[in-house]
Amino acid sequence: MYKVVLLRHGESQWNLENRFTGWTDVDLTEAGIGQASGAGKILKEQGFTFDQAYTSVLKRAIRTLWLALDEMDLMWIPVERDWRLNERHYGDLQGLNKAETAKKFGDEQVLVWRRSYDTPPPPLDPGDERCPGNDQRYANLSAEQLPLTECLKDTVERVMPYWHETIAPAIKAGKKLIIVAHGNSLRALVKYLDDVSEEDIVGLNIPTGVPLVYELDENLKPIRHEYLGDQAAIQAAMDAVAKQGQAKK
Numbered sequence: 001m002y003k004v005v006l007l008r009h010g011e012s013q014w015n016l017e018n019r020f021t022g023w024t025d026v027d028l029t030e031a032g033i034g035q036a037s038g039a040g041k042i043l044k045e046q047g048f049t050f051d052q053a054y055t056s057v058l059k060r061a062i063r064t065l066w067l068a069l070d071e072m073d074l075m076w077i078p079v080e081r082d083w084r085l086n087e088r089h090y091g092d093l094q095g096l097n098k099a100e101t102a103k104k105f106g107d108e109q110v111l112v113w114r115r116s117y118d119t120p121p122p123p124l125d126p127g128d129e130r131c132p133g134n135d136q137r138y139a140n141l142s143a144e145q146l147p148l149t150e151c152l153k154d155t156v157e158r159v160m161p162y163w164h165e166t167i168a169p170a171i172k173a174g175k176k177l178i179i180v181a182h183g184n185s186l187r188a189l190v191k192y193l194d195d196v197s198e199e200d201i202v203g204l205n206i207p208t209g210v211p212l213v214y215e216l217d218e219n220l221k222p223i224r225h226e227y228l229g230d231q232a233a234i235q236a237a238m239d240a241v242a243k244q245g246q247a248k249k
């Protein structure tokens with residue numbers, strides 16, 4: 001039996017401001033810093049240790065990993081950062097307030113943009129300075145790999161090769177891993193691991209800064225999973241994520 005820990009970054013500044021974030025490289029809030037350290041603390045208390053970490057190339061995830069590892073006295077372990085673990089690219093919605101967007105376009109439309117499997121948000125204009133092709137960290141990506149927007153299906157299609165080629169072999173080699181990523185890149189992974197349908201993935205929301213432990217069999221099929229911590233608080237945090245895309249009443 002293998003164990004792997006998934007962790008969504010702590011609260012970011014744009015989580016706090018309820019803005020669509022995607023590939024925008026915003027940092028953690030004070031609360032997010034506390035969540036990241038708290039994640040490390042509970043992992044340590046429960047006897048977890050790691051010998052390899054994976055994260056995205058976005059600082060809210062990288063810093064969350066640092067803080068959790070620091071709490072566990074594991075800052076020395078190898079860390080691999082890869083764009084494939086980035087948040088889903090939110091296209092032209094990036095920067096907009098989610099509740100205001102719902103007021104303008106309706107809760108239904110925003111739910112489709114946030115949670116439908118295969119309808120992407122409106123894309124960035126190719127001349128928009130926020131296009132990832134203008135960012136040095138994506139210099140090695142091909143034109144086809146650089147998104148102007150993504151639906152969850154697109155995110156699944158870039159996360160899964162990383163799982164199959166890099167993460168899964170490391171698990172099978174007996175390495176104890178932590179993966180610190182984002183709400184939707186982790187939804188992509190959970191969809192695959194638990195074989196969640198396109199309909200059911202709409203209702204799946206991942207809270208910030210809470211370790212999600214998967215036990216996997218020898219074929220890396222999940223046996224069980226659990227969030228570490230106060231289950232009522234975790235459920236409330238998941239419900240709050242779901243409501244972020246509703247217009248304020």
Ligand SMILES: O=C(O)[C@@H](CO)OP(=O)(O)O
Pocket residue numbers: 015019020021022023087088090098114183184241244245
């Ligand atoms: O804005 C985003 O990039 C994500 C994660 O914060 O939001 P959502 O939960 O709306 O997909």
